[in-house]
Amino acid sequence: MTKLLIADDEPEVIEGISTLVDWENNGIKIVGCATNGEEALEKIRMLCPDIVLIDIKMPKLDGLQVIENAKKEGYIFESIILSGYDDFYFAQKALELRSLNYLLKPCRPKEVLDAVLKAKNVLEKEREKEALINRFIEYYNETLPILKERILNEVIFGIRSKEEIEKLFERYNIKLSSGKYCVVLAKFDIENASDTYPSSPVKQEAYTLACVNLIQEELEDFRAEVFRGRNEIVILINSDFEFDREMMDDILTKVKKIVDEKLGLKLYFGVSRWIDKIEKINSSYEQALNALELKFFADDIDILYYDDICLNKNTLLYPIDEEKAIINSLLLCQKDTIKDKVENFINSLYAINTFNKWFIKSAVLALLGSIIKVCHEKCIDLNDVVNSKVFENILKTEKKELLKASLLSFLNAVVDRIEQSENKNLIVKAAINFIEKNYNKNITLESVAKEVYVTPAYLSILFKRELKINFIDYLHKIRIQKAQELLKNQNLKTYQVANMVGFSDEKYFSQVFKKYTGLTPTQYRESLL
Template sequence: MWKLLIADDEPRIRHGLCKALPWSDLGIDIVAEAENGREALELAGEVDADLMFVDINMPFMNGIELIEQLQVKYPRCLVIIISGHDEFAYAQQAVRLNVFDYLLKPVQKTELKMVIVKALEVLNKDRNDQKYTQWMHHKLEYSALTLREDFLHKWVTGKLTEEQFEEEKQFYQLHFHGKVSLLLIKPLSKNTMNVSSKVWEPSLLAFAMKNILSEMLPQLPMSAVFSADRNQIAALTPVSELTNMREIYQEFERSVMTYLGVNVLTFHCVAELLEDIPMHYEVLRAHLIRESALTPIIMMTKKYLETYYYKEDLSLSEVAEHMNVNATYLSKLLKRDLGKSFVDYLTDIRIQNAIQYLNDPTYKMYEIANKCGYQSQHYFSHAFKKMTGFSPLEYRKRGGF
C-alpha cells in the first residue's frame, strides 16, 4: 500500500479528501493528517509518506516552504498541491519546485482520480526501477565477491603467476600493508564428535562459518574470507598485534561450536608480506593434513586442550569425561599418537600460548600466567624455564629465542 499524508488547515477539506475516493481499492492508505506545514514535515518522516496533498495557505509553515523542505529531506515523496483560486500564483511557484500536480479547490472527484492514477503510475515505475537497481547491485556485488574468492583461491594454491597476481590484486582491493594474518579452517566430520550434531551440507556450512568469521574479524576493508581446497576456509587480515588475532580465532571456534554444533581444525600464522601468503598456506595445509590423520579421539582431545588450556584445574579426568572415554585409555592414546603424556602436552600448549602473549609488551607477567592456566606467576616461570631454558622475563628481554 502507498502511504498518503494530507496537509490542510481546514478540517472540512481534510475530511472531504479522505472520503473522496475508495483509497484502499487504489492501493493507497491515508496514514496521517496535518493541520499546518510544520506538523506535516514532521509526520512525513515518521510515516515515510509516498504521496502528499499540500495546501498552500497553512500556519507556521506555508505550503511553499514545506515543499522546499520536502525536496531536501524526502525527495521521493510526490506532492500534489491543493490550492484556492486566489492562491493560483503561489501554485505556479510550487510547480517550479517540481511538485507533481496541483488541483484547485473545490476538488472535483473525477479530476482527483485522474491525478492519482498518474501519480500511481509514476510511483510504481519508480519502485520497479528501484527494485531493478537493487537487484542489479546485488548481482554485481555477488559476482564481484565470487570473482574475488576465485582469484584468492587460485593465488594461494599456486595457480597464478606472480605477474598475474600483481596485475589483478588492485582490482580485487587487496590493499594489504605490513604483516598479514592467515587463518586456515577445516570443519571436522561428524564421526569426530562425541555428541550428536546437525549434519550440514558442505556449501551451507561454509557459508555460515564465513559469516561468523567476517563478523568477528576487525572491521577493515581489506580483510578477506574465502573458500580454499576441500571445504577449507581461509581468512586474510592485516595485523599489528598477533595476540588479538589469536583471541579472535579462539572465539570463532567457540562460536562455531555453540551456534553451528560443529568442531573445526584451525591453524594460523603471520606473514611479513602479502606475497609470502601462498608459501605459508602450503605449510598450514600440510598441518591440517597431518592433523586430520589422527584418530578422532586424539583430534578432539587436542582441540579441547587448545581451547580450554587457560583453565587452572583442567585435568585428564575432565577431558576424558568430555570425550566419553576412560582416563587411563585416553592417557595411553596420547602417549601412543603424540608421544607425550597429558600433562606434558598441556604444558606445551600453555607455553606456546605464553610465548605469543610475551610478544605483546602490554601484558604483565601475572596476567600472562593467569591467561595460560597457571595459579601463580612463580609456577608459570618455573614451567616456562623448564621447557625453554629461559625464564619468561629473560625471553622478553632477549626479544625471543
Template sequence: MLTILIVDDNLLDLNGVSEHIDWDHLGIKVVGVAADGSEGYQKAMELKPDIILTDVDMPILDGLKMANMIQKNVTNTKFVFMSCFDDFNYIKEAMDLDAFRYVLKPIKLDELTAVIIKIKRVIELELNKDRVQEKLQQQLQVSLPVLQEQFFRDLLYGKWSLESEANEQLISHGIENIHGQYSVAFIEIDSYELAYSHYSKEQKYAIIRKTIDYLAEILPQNVTPYLSNHGYHCIVIVLATNVNNSPDLMELLNSCKAELNEKMKFQVTIGISHSSDRLTHITELFYQAEYAVKNKFYGSGNCIIAASEMPVIDQILEYDLQAIKKELQLMMENGRPEDAMRFIESHYGKNKHFIESHVKSFTVSIVNTLQMILLEKNVNLEEVFGEKFILWDKLYQFETADQIKQWLQDLMKDVIKHSNNLENNRHKKVVEDIKKYIEENFNTVESVEQIAKTFYFSARYANHIFKQSTGKTIFDFLIASRVEAAQTLLLEPNAKVYDVSEKVGYLNNSYFCSLFKQNTGLTPKQYIDRYGRSS
C-alpha cells in the first residue's frame, strides 16, 4: 500500500482532505499530517512517504521550500501542491520541483481524488519498473559467472580479433583488466581412459567438477580469472599477473599438481603457455598449453611441460616390415622372453622423439605381424590376445610412448611363452611317437634318417627335439631299446646269443656283444649265466 503525508496550515482543509477522501479504497494510507512546512519536513524525513500533498503558502516554511529540502534527501517522493493563487510563477516553480499536479483551492474532492489516482498509477508503474530492474539485476548477478565463463571460452577459441573489442567485452562482463601478462595452463588427468572409461557420464562429470572446485579453493582468485573444464578429463586455467601480483607460475602449478596427487588421488600433466599482454593472444596461448600436454607422450606423465621447453618432434620412424617379420619369427623360434626387451630397445630407441602417429602405426604393424605368424602356425589368436582384442582401442588408451612400449613388450613375452608352450607340447608328441615307433620297430630300423623320414622331419631336427626332451639322441634310445629287448630274450630257455642278436636287429654278433656289455656291464653269456641260473 502506498503512503501519503498531508501538510496544510488550514486545519479545515487539512481535516477535510484527510477525512473525506476514502484513502483505503484508493489503496493509500495516510501516515501523517503536518500544520506547517517545518513540521512537514521533519515528518517526511521520518516517514518517507510515497506522496506529499501540501499547501504552498504556509508560515515558518512554505510548501515549495519544504519540497526543495525534502527532494534532496527523499528523491522518489511525488508532490501535489495546493494553493489559493492561480499564479503562473507559482505553478512554474512547482513544476520545476517535479510536482505531479498543482490544484487550486478551494479543493474539489473529486478533482483531487482523480489526481491522486493518476499519481498512484505512475508510482506503481515506476515501482514495477524498479522491481523488474532489480530482478534483472539479480538474474544478471546469478548469471554473471556463466557469462564470464562464456566470455573466456570465446577468447580461447578466437572470437575477437580486435584488442579494443576484447577489452570492451572484458569490462562489460564485470572483469577487471589487469593490464599485465596472461598465460594459459592446460591440465589433463593422466591415464584417464584406462582408469575411468567404464564410468558413466554423470560420474565423469562429478570427478571433473570436484577437481575444478578444489582448484578454485587452492588457487589465488586474483591470478585465475578463468577456470573451467575442457571435456571430462581436462581443465583450462587462464592466469593473469601484473607487477603487483606476479607469483612464480611454475611453483604455483607444481603445488597444484602435488595437491591433486594427494587429495584427488590421480596424476596430472600440466602444460603452460608463453605469456602475452594481449587478450586476443589467449587463443594462441591456449593452443600452446594444449600442445605442450600432448608432449607427455615422450615422457612419463605427472609433470609440468612448458611451451618454451618442448622437444623438437621431427624424427620419422622408418622400418622394413619383411625384415621385422623375420626377426619376430627367429625370436619366437628361440623362445627367449628377454628378447622382447631387446627388440623394443632396438626399434623404438631411447630418448628418441618419433612422431606419435608413427609410433602407434609401427606398433600396429608389429602386432599384426605377430598375429600373421601365429596364424601360419595354426594358432587360435583368441588364446593369445583374448576374445575382444581391439588393437586401436588399446593404443587409444595409452598416453605415453613408454606405456606403449611396456604393453608391447609384455604382449610379445606372452606370445613367446605361448609359442614355447605350443612347441613343447608339439615336441612332446613327436618324441612320444618316435619312442613308440622304435619300440615297435627296433629290429628293422636301419638309421635315424629312416625314423625321421617317417615323421617328415630332417634327422638333425628330429634328433634336436628328441635330445632336448629326453637328454638322449635317437640312436642312443634305439640301442637302449634293443639291449632291453635282448635282456628279455636271453633269459628264455635254450636262448642262443647269435639268435637274439639277429632278433634285435644286429647281424654282426660281435658288435652286438660289444654294445650289450657297454650298456649292461656284462657279456650276453655272463648275463645268461648270472640271471638265467638264478631263475
C-alpha cells in the first residue's frame, strides 16, 4: 500500500479528504494527519510517507517550508500542494520543490484522488527504474564476464592479430563468426538531458551497464556483442550480409526507444561502413568515432553514418570580416546587434569548414583572443569574465547551439564590463592613445577609425561630443604642442621640425602653427631667446 500523509490547518478539510475518497480500493493508506507545519514535519520523520498532501498556509511552518526542510533532511516522497491562494509565487516555488501537483481549494474529491494516483504512478515507475538499475548492477557484479569485455576492447583498438581474435572468440563464446562486420557506437545525449543524467560516477556507471544490457537484450536475434568502450557503448554487429540503411535505422530506432522508455535517457549513434575482415574491426571503430563527430554539425539527427562525411579539401578559412563586425558592436555596446553577428560568424565557420569540428572550436577561441586583446589595449578589465569557464565550455560542447550560446554569453558579459567602465568613451580614448603614439605619421580620420573598429563618420561625431573639438583640430593641436617642444632645439631646421610632427609641407606647417599659437615657427623660436 502507498502511504499518504494529509496536512491541513482546517480539520474539516482533513475529514473530507479522508472520508470522501475510497483510498483503500485505490491502493492508498492514510498513515497520519497534521494540522500545523511542525506536526507535519515530525510525522514525515516518524511515518516516512510516500505521498504528502499538504496545505500552503499553516501555523508554525507553511507547506512549502515543510517540504523543503524534509527533503533537505533526506526524506523521499512526492508532494501535492493544496491552497486557497491562486498565487503564482506559490505555484513557482512548488515547481522548484518538484511538487507533482498544485490544487486550489475548494477541490473535488476526484481531483484529489487523481493527483494522488498520479503521484503513486510516478513513485511506482521510479521504484521500477531503481529496481531495474539495481538488478543490472547485481547482474554485472555476479555474472558479466569482465574478461570478455576486455578482449572485445582489445579487438576494436587493434591490439589483437587475426589469429588471436579467432582463438579468443572461440574460447570465450563470443558470438561473432565469419562474414561481415559493422561497428556502431552509442552515446548518451547528455547535453540535452542534463536533468535526468546522474551526477554521481557510480550511478553513471550503473546507467551505462543497464543500457548495455538493454541493447544486448534488444539485439538477441542478431549476432552482436554490446560492451563498454572508452567513452561510448560499442555495438559490434556480425552478419552474413550488409544491412541497408533502412534496416539499420529500424534496429537503432528500436534500441533508442527502449533505452528512453526504461532509463529516461536518449542515445545517438555513429555507424561505420561494413567490412569483411575481422582484423579490420579497428578501422571500423575509427569510422564510427568519426561518424559521432557529425553530431556537432547535425544536432537534430541521432543516427549518424560515416558514409555521410564529406571530407573538405579546401583551405580552412577564418571569417575575419565577421570578427570585425562583432568587435565593432562590442565597442559600441550594441547588444541588440551582437546576436545576429554571432550567428553570421558561426554560420560562416560552418559553411567554409565543413566537418572540421576542432578548427571551428579553435576559430571561436581565436575570436575570444582577439576580443581580449582589443579590450586590454583599451584598458578594459576582463579578468572575472575570462575566469567564467567560457574556454572550457567551448572545448567541451558537442552542439552548435551550445557553442553559440557560450560565445554570446561571453560577449554580453564583455559589453556589460565596457558599459561599467569609468571612462566616458573608450573609443575616443583608444583614438587619442593612437594619435599620441603616431602623430608624426601620415594619419587620417579614416586610418584612426579603422584602428578603433568604427566608421570615420562615427568617430568624428564622438570627438565633437566628448572633446568638444573636431578630429583634425585635435590632431593639429597635438602636433603643434610637440613642435613647440622641438623648436627649443636651435639646431633643428623648421622643415625638420615639420616633418618630425607629421607635416610634409613646411609652408602649411607654418600656417597651422600660427593659427594655434599666434606666431610663426621662427617668431616662436625667437621669443624663447
